[in-house]
Amino acid sequence: MNATLVTAAGVWLLLVGSALAADPAAGKAKAAQCAACHGANGIAVLPDAPHLAGQNEIYLVKALKDYRSGARKHEQMSVMAKGLSDKDIDNLAAWYNRMPPGGGAAGGGGGTAGSDGGASGSTSKKK
Numbered sequence: 001m002n003a004t005l006v007t008a009a010g011v012w013l014l015l016v017g018s019a020l021a022a023d024p025a026a027g028k029a030k031a032a033q034c035a036a037c038h039g040a041n042g043i044a045v046l047p048d049a050p051h052l053a054g055q056n057e058i059y060l061v062k063a064l065k066d067y068r069s070g071a072r073k074h075e076q077m078s079v080m081a082k083g084l085s086d087k088d089i090d091n092l093a094a095w096y097n098r099m100p101p102g103g104g105a106a107g108g109g110g111g112t113a114g115s116d117g118g119a120s121g122s123t124s125k126k127k
């Protein structure tokens with residue numbers, strides 16, 4: 001029965017381990033180079049750039065890997081993604097995923113956009 005316990009603990013560690021594998025704090029540091037277009041709070045400052053705050057983590061990882069591989073092409077994003085490792089991508093996705101979609105400052109940085117998020121608030125906010 002000890003073996004069962006050990007196995008259970010092992011599975012638990014695996015699950016928790018993979019969930020914690022991404023490091024949002026490291027993602028935040030990396031995201032400094034993304035802020036010029038996607039905003040420090042994940043709300044885009046360029047008219048043609050998408051908001052990333054609160055976006056699904058798996059989707060963000062896929063999008064960045066697609067830019068990097070060339071499966072998805074964009075003049076600026078393809079260049080940006082080329083310099084990212086798998087780890088960078090995981091961390092960045094974890095960081096943007098954890099930002100509040102309304103644009104409130106996630107890491108305590110001074111947000112520039114109004115926290116009332118006027119852009120396109122069609123979806124009701126669940127806090």
Ligand code: HEC
Nearest residue numbers: 033034036037038048049050060063064074076077080092
């Ligand atoms: C020079 C401006 C610029 C910079 C810097 C930039 N991006 Fe982008 N990003 C864009 C634009 C514009 C798009 C929309 C591209 C398209 O139409 O496919 C985009 C798209 C994306 C998407 C896809 C979002 C979606 O909804 O499909 C992700 C994810 C993303 N960027 C992440 C990043 C990350 C992470 C960084 C920093 C490492 C970064 N970007 C840096 C301009 C930028």
